[in-house]
Amino acid sequence: MLQDTTSSAPLRSLLFHLSDVELLTRSARQIVEEEAPPCYTLLIFTNGTGRLYIDNQPFLFSPDHCYLLSPGTSLQIENGTDTVVCFYRITFTVIQARDQQQVLYTEDIFPNRYELRVYPLSRLIRLTEQLYAGRLGKGDMEWFKQHLHFQELIGFLLEHNLHSDPSLSLTQSVENTIHYLNHNFMDSITVKQLVQLANVPHWQYTSIFQELTGKKPLDYLTELRINRSKEWLAISNAPLRDIAHRVGFADEYYFNRRFRQTTGVTPRQYAISMRQRVLVKDWTGHEVHIPLQPLRIIYYGETIGDLVTLGIHPIGGNIPNPENRLYKDPTTIIHDVGFPFNTERASALEPDLIIFANSDERQYEQISKIAPTITYNSWATLEERMHILGDWFGKKREAEQWLVHHHNKTKTMWQQLQSSINAGETASVFTYDHGERLFVMGVTGFSTALYHPLGFRPVSKIQDILDAGQGYKEIQESSLPQYAGDRIFMLLPENKISRRAAEDMMNSTLWQSLPAVQSGHVYMAEEAKWNFGDAFTRDKLLEMLPELLQGF
The missing domain is CATH 2.60.120.280 (Regulatory protein AraC)
Structure with a gap:
């Protein structure tokens, strides 16, 4: 303790x-x-x-x-x-x-x-x-x-x-055991074991646990197990005995009784209701029957935060940047299905739906053999993407409410920044990738948060990229002045070779000659964290941009 x-x-x-x-x-x-x-x-x-x-x-x-x-x-x-x-x-x-x-x-x-x-x-x-x-x-x-x-x-x-309050230490210790429960609920766990893990007196442990979760420890554990069993029931025809054991219940009779007490229906009744399907048309024209309420989604693309914002938590995806802080809820675990898509890893997760942010038909044919698969245009505008997801998952109202709230927050942010930027100022976003190759960002990533009627505008060369619907464009370093705006945002890559190329370029005479550099209007951010245009990151950028521009 x-x-x-x-x-x-x-x-x-x-x-x-x-x-x-x-x-x-x-x-x-x-x-x-x-x-x-x-x-x-x-x-x-x-x-x-x-x-x-x-x-x-x-x-x-x-x-x-x-x-x-x-x-x-x-x-x-x-x-x-x-x-x-x-x-x-x-x-x-x-x-x-x-x-x-x-x-x-x-x-x-x-x-x-x-x-x-x-x-x-x-x-x-x-x-x-x-x-x-x-x-x-x-x-x-x-x-x-x-x-x-x-x-x-x-x-x-x-x-x-x-000079912290000792009660905070007790709370931390109990919080740690909650995290432990969230990831080990399938094991045999007793309150006595949790108390020993926390090294907190039993009477204090239960009281603090209830303050943090609103439930007694065993009730919380039962809820975790019931929620996980719902996922298995929706996709599996396994005997109740097997599902009960998978989620930590000793026998199917106790599992059946607790499930009915919690949900009002038996496990089998729940399974039947969850297997209803709806016909949707995806980005590339496939008409696919998908679960009405999918529980085990794999999302393969760069805008996973679109789903998270609507309360949809995928179980798997491609994770190019595992330290990206998308999830505040410690119960959320995303399994990496690799890049390129690893069909064996994906199959092992037993998904009931795969969202594939790619138009490659050959890959689609292979992936769709695992589970119902729908293609998704992750380079569409934020508004288009949120409306599509709202239609697919019965969350039209939630999507519209989020968009209205986000638009209002965005407008307020730019209004508050008017004293820090000049009307009509242009901005550009650059990064290095695939070794020593220089890219300017277009309709995807960090740049999507910059271009706004009250914010920055693209230079003409970047406007051409936006009009063409390109996510990014590779350019030569010698072309940099043609793409550089009044403000430059340099996204620093994780790859050592790419990062060194960025550093070398920023030490060059060409870079030093750019007006934005000479006026001190260059801003740096980590590419792996911020070069995303998903709803979750766009919301976080509303907090980050003022700090970046005003030097907090």
Whole structure:
């Protein structure tokens, strides 16, 4: 159990110095013994779940959890799931100024405490992403600004944890067991085991659990199992006994009784009602009978956030960027079906519907053998895509409500930015990909959030790309001035070769000659996080763009 800080670090005498910031991944089903660095280490998880062993003390981690390790602390990361774990690792040193001398400080900043709590989490992630994006700055001034961002992050953590309420530690411990339940509900689990995991007194555990979930632990566990069984019932003719065992019930009789108590119908009655189908016409003209209420959807494309926004959570998809923070709900797990599409992986997920954002008919023929498959134009406008999904899934009202709300938020954002931009200003979005190839973005990705009657406009060359319906276009570096607007947004790729090409270009005479560069109107963001045009990301960009343009 996490303990409250009993004695404060001598904060007035401490100087915090950033060493490095990294974005790391750990593969599925992997156990890694990390090196014990001679400096402080801050871990911020953004994707995946598993166990940490910090100086042999176990912790259950999940997205948005944050841990601080003192110099020399041992660490083991255990990923027992099929999901990739992603996390930021920030290392830093602390210098103590005392008696007119400066010495290296290595004591615990938060004694007897590893896991930290902050609110809002969005600010923690924003500060961390800001640090990561600026890690390649070479100039003294760039490093100075990077250090200011680091001090802001440290201050944020200190503010929320230096004199924290011990009850928060209890809450964190119980939250960890909820995450554990969400991913291990099929196992035999008792309240006694959960109490032991949390290391919280039984009476406190149950009370805190109910405050967090609105349910008693066993009722919550039963609901998880019932919801998972609904998915199996909708797609499988397996005996009730098998389905009951798959989701953690000891026998089908108890399962049948609890299912009826929860839903008002028997499992078989539910299965029959869920197998009703509706005929739809997809992007490329196929007429397909799809489930009226599909539960096990694979979405293969780059706008998975369109579905999430409507409350539709796919079980599988292509995941080019596993640290993308699409999901706040820790119960959501997306299985990677690979790129290109791996039919064996997809079949193993037993989907009842596949959405294929591609017009390749040969691939469609293979994929449609697995489950009913419909093609989807992910390069259509946001409005068109949301209306199509609303029609397909009986969510017309939800789609329209979201669009109205999003349009109002977008208009408000641009109105608030009028003092920061000039009327008629143009903007361009560039990135490197596939090695050293330069691309300008068109009707897809980050650029879709920029072009607005109250916002930026495309230069004529980019307008041609938009008119042609192209998602992007490869250009030569020598053509850059023809595509560069008054504002330039450079999306930094993850690929090392592509990133180096971007850095080299930004150090070139050609780049330095661009008016946007000379006027300081260049903005950088991580391509893997922000170069998407889906509904979820578009909403997040409404928060990110003002910060980027106004230098927050």
